[in-house]
Amino acid sequence: MERIPVLRMGSLLLITIQVDMHDKLALQLQDDVTERISDWGSTGVLIDISSLEIVDSFIGRMLANIAGMSRVLGAETVVVGMQPAVAITLVELGMSLAGVRTALSVEAGMELLYGNAISGSENERTEA
Amino acid sequence: MSVQKREVLPVKTSNDVVLARQKVRQWAVELRFTLVDQTKLVTAASELARNALDHGKGGTMTVETLVNGTRSGLRMIFEDQGPGIANVEDALKDGFTTGSGMGLGLGGSKRLVNDFSIETEVGKGTRITAVRWR
Amino acid sequence: MNDLAEIISQNEDKLRSEWIRTMSSAVERADLMSKSELDEQCGSILKELVGGVKTSGPENIAGAGWNGARELLSSISASRARQGFSPSDIATFVLSLKQPLFVLIREKMAKSPDAMFDMLLSATQMLDSLALVTTEASISAREELIMRQQQELLELSTPVVKLWDGILALPIIGTLDSARTQVVMESLLQAVVATNSRYAIIDITGVPTVDTLVAQHLLKTITAARLMGAECIISGVRPQIAQTIVHLGINLEDVITKAKLSDAFALALQRSGRTVVKIGSASAANPLSGLFSKREE
Numbered sequence: 001m002e003r004i005p006v007l008r009m010g011s012l013l014l015i016t017i018q019v020d021m022h023d024k025l026a027l028q029l030q031d032d033v034t035e036r037i038s039d040w041g042s043t044g045v046l047i048d049i050s051s052l053e054i055v056d057s058f059i060g061r062m063l064a065n066i067a068g069m070s071r072v073l074g075a076e077t078v079v080v081g082m083q084p085a086v087a088i089t090l091v092e093l094g095m096s097l098a099g100v101r102t103a104l105s106v107e108a109g110m111e112l113l114y115g116n117a118i119s120g121s122e123n124e125r126t127e128a
Numbered sequence: 129m130s131v132q133k134r135e136v137l138p139v140k141t142s143n144d145v146v147l148a149r150q151k152v153r154q155w156a157v158e159l160r161f162t163l164v165d166q167t168k169l170v171t172a173a174s175e176l177a178r179n180a181l182d183h184g185k186g187g188t189m190t191v192e193t194l195v196n197g198t199r200s201g202l203r204m205i206f207e208d209q210g211p212g213i214a215n216v217e218d219a220l221k222d223g224f225t226t227g228s229g230m231g232l233g234l235g236g237s238k239r240l241v242n243d244f245s246i247e248t249e250v251g252k253g254t255r256i257t258a259v260r261w262r
Numbered sequence: 263m264n265d266l267a268e269i270i271s272q273n274e275d276k277l278r279s280e281w282i283r284t285m286s287s288a289v290e291r292a293d294l295m296s297k298s299e300l301d302e303q304c305g306s307i308l309k310e311l312v313g314g315v316k317t318s319g320p321e322n323i324a325g326a327g328w329n330g331a332r333e334l335l336s337s338i339s340a341s342r343a344r345q346g347f348s349p350s351d352i353a354t355f356v357l358s359l360k361q362p363l364f365v366l367i368r369e370k371m372a373k374s375p376d377a378m379f380d381m382l383l384s385a386t387q388m389l390d391s392l393a394l395v396t397t398e399a400s401i402s403a404r405e406e407l408i409m410r411q412q413q414e415l416l417e418l419s420t421p422v423v424k425l426w427d428g429i430l431a432l433p434i435i436g437t438l439d440s441a442r443t444q445v446v447m448e449s450l451l452q453a454v455v456a457t458n459s460r461y462a463i464i465d466i467t468g469v470p471t472v473d474t475l476v477a478q479h480l481l482k483t484i485t486a487a488r489l490m491g492a493e494c495i496i497s498g499v500r501p502q503i504a505q506t507i508v509h510l511g512i513n514l515e516d517v518i519t520k521a522k523l524s525d526a527f528a529l530a531l532q533r534s535g536r537t538v539v540k541i542g543s544a545s546a547a548n549p550l551s552g553l554f555s556k557r558e559e
Contacts, residue, residue: 020149023142023178054149054167056174057233080491084451085167087486088444093171093236096485103491104458164448198402 004029006036012044012113013037013075018051026062033066037073044113045070048106050081060095067100078102080109129196131203139177139206140186148177148189152204155191159200161262169202169260172240175233176206176256184208184254194259201242201261209253216246266381267315269370270308270363278304280362288354303338310334311388320388323395332395339399344407349400356393360386416445422453429530430459431523433498435468443479447486454492461530462487465523467498477512484517493533495519497526 004025007014013036015029033045047063049055055063067077080103090097103109137151138144152173156166173189180187187208194201213219220235234256238244243259270277281304310331314320317327339352363385371378420442423431432450436442450462464483469476484494496519499507507514520526531538 020146022146053153054170054174056171056178057236058174058178082490084448084455084486084490085164087451087489088164088447089167089171089240090489091482091486092168092239093175093233094239095236097489102489104454104460105491108458108460108491164444198405 003032006032008036008040008042011042012046012110013040013042014046014048016048016051020054021059023058026059030062030065030069034069034073037070037075043075045075045077046106046109046113047077047079048081048109049079049086050083052086053083055082055086055090057093057095060090060093060097064097064100076101076113078109078112080104080106129194132193132195134190134192136188136190138186139180139189139208142181145174145177145181149174151189151191152202155193156202159193159202159262161202161260165260165262168240169204172237172258172260173204175237175240176204176258179233179256180206180208180210180254183213184210186210187253196261199261201259203257203259206256206258207253212250212252212254213246213248214250216248219246265371265377266320266367266385267312269366270315271312273366274305274308277359277362277366278308280365281359284358284361285355288358306334307331307338315388320384323388323391331392335392335395336399339396340403343400343403347400349397352396352400353393356389356396360389363389416442417449420446420449422449424453424457424459425463425527426531426536428457428459428534429461429463429527430454430457431463431465431527433465433468433523437471438466438469438476438479440475440479443482446479447483450483451486451490454487454490459492460534461493461495463495463497463523463526463530465498465526466496466503467500467523469498469503472503472506472512474510474512477507477510477514481514481517493518495526495529497521497523 002025004015004017004019004021006029013033015033017029019025021029036042037045045066047066049063052059063079067079070077078101079097082102101112103112133155135151137148139148149170153166153170156169161169177189180189184206185208187206187210190203190205190207192203192205194203220238234246237258241258241260243257243261245257246254247256248254278301282300285300310328314323314325314328314331318325319327322328323332335356338355342352342355343349364382367378367381367385371381419436420432420434423433425431430450430453432446432453434446438446450464453459454462464480466472466480472480480496484496487494494517496514496517499519499521518526518529520529
């Protein structure tokens with residue numbers, strides 16, 4: 001069946017979500033990511049959601065799940081490219097996606113992942 | 129207030145949820161809602177459709193375009209013959225966290241629209257009506 | 263009342279020119295519309311009138327046969343309202359058809375005074391109702407214009423300024439209610455994407471009071487920006503505001519706040535890995551130069 005492709009770039013996994021996902025596709029992605037991290041020993045996962053016009057609580061949980069599961073397997077996850085309308089809606093919905101690191105672009109996301117060991121946690125709660 | 133257009137869609141499979149989203153998006157664009165409002169409507173539709181599917185064991189979504197004087201609006205009605213909601217107040221509380229928790233997504237959906245109402249009876253079913261005005 | 267429909271359609275040209283003549287003497291803003299445009303509009307309306315009378319009768323303006331006429335009149339009224347005609351002018355546009363129409367009816371129905379009276383009554387009711395349609399439409403058009411201007415005003419009053427590469431500033435002047443917050447959030451987030459800015463400084467020097475609601479609005483904006491991958495710093499926190507925040511027990515633990523915009527800017531620079539260095543040969547000769555350059559970082 002159709003799946004969202006998981007690409008490998010060195011120690012990173014790159015996922016671009018472009019379709020209007022139905023639930024099974026989302027669950028399949030979760031499985032695929034964890035398997036690939038295991039197979040390839042990836043240390044970073046970059047999920048590009050710049051084409052997603054909707055992120056509801058299910059997709060939100062999926063992203064949080066992927067971040068959580070990857071972390072347990074030794075990989076950090078960054079979600080990039082969230083559209084403003086989506087961010088505004090998620091806040092209204094009540095989802096803050098705590099525990100999921102985010103960045104404005106693929107470049108910024110990769111910087112976070114590659115510079116991971118040094119700069120530490122960026123988007124999670126920063127001290128004043 | 130009058131209903132200009134009306135359509136009923138089944139919500140029986142997870143693909144139906146996708147179709148429901150697309151239908152609401154299409155109608156919201158036609159009514160010329162702003163992008164943010166469109167996103168809120170479609171997200172609410174997704175939450176409520178999924179709710180009807182997962183908790184209500186499947187049902188229908190009715191979309192209607194409304195006209196009230198100079199205002200236009202989009203109304204979505206989700207109906208199912210499922211177990212109903214025992215405690216509506218609890219259901220409306222923000223039950224979910226990002227990682228786990230059941231959370232019916234109802235409290236969140238309520239915030240995404242202007243008018244929101246729940247009619248439910250344990251053992252009989254649930255009807256949730258959500259309206260966003262332009 | 264097919265007779266009425268016939269009377270109108272058979273004498274359309276004459277009716278139209280008389281109507282335009284009556285209208286021009288009644289309405290002063292004749293300069294706003296060209297003669298041919300007016301001619302065309304009147305012709306279309308008369309045709310719709312005939313259709314309406316034939317299908318639904320002259321007294322039932324709400325009927326389906328009148329849909330075309332109502333729509334046409336509504337759109338003409340809206341465009342005239344936008345052009346600057348007053349609601350009275352626009353109503354007069356319709357009402358000035360009465361005189362030529364009544365003259366025509368009297369002429370054609372001279373032989374049967376009772377039938378003539380009935381027809382005059384129907385015709386006047388019809389034109390009165392249609393005039394009201396135009397009034398409703400012109401008022402709605404004005405209301406829409408006002409709403410649009412209010413929206414523009416909201417947007418204009420929250421400019422987003424680029425302080426540096428990747429650092430934006432959003433000075434908020436005035437109260438922050440939920441409508442304004444929506445606009446602020448949208449402008450800010452769109453600017454964040456457009457300029458690829460990791461840091462956004464929200465300056466609230468110009469916000470008179472910060473209560474729990476305002477704080478909630480600010481927090482929503484900050485959370486939304488964070489979700490996208492940008493950090494917000496609040497600056498311009500006045501001493502009274504700081505006191506209010508503490509007294510109200512507002513939790514700003516997760517938010518970076520600074521009293522001055524310059525401090526916020528310095529922090530953003532630092533966080534984005536930048537420093538400000540003074541250039542100049544004088545510094546080499548100055549025994550205290552080491553001290554100065556350190557302070558500027």
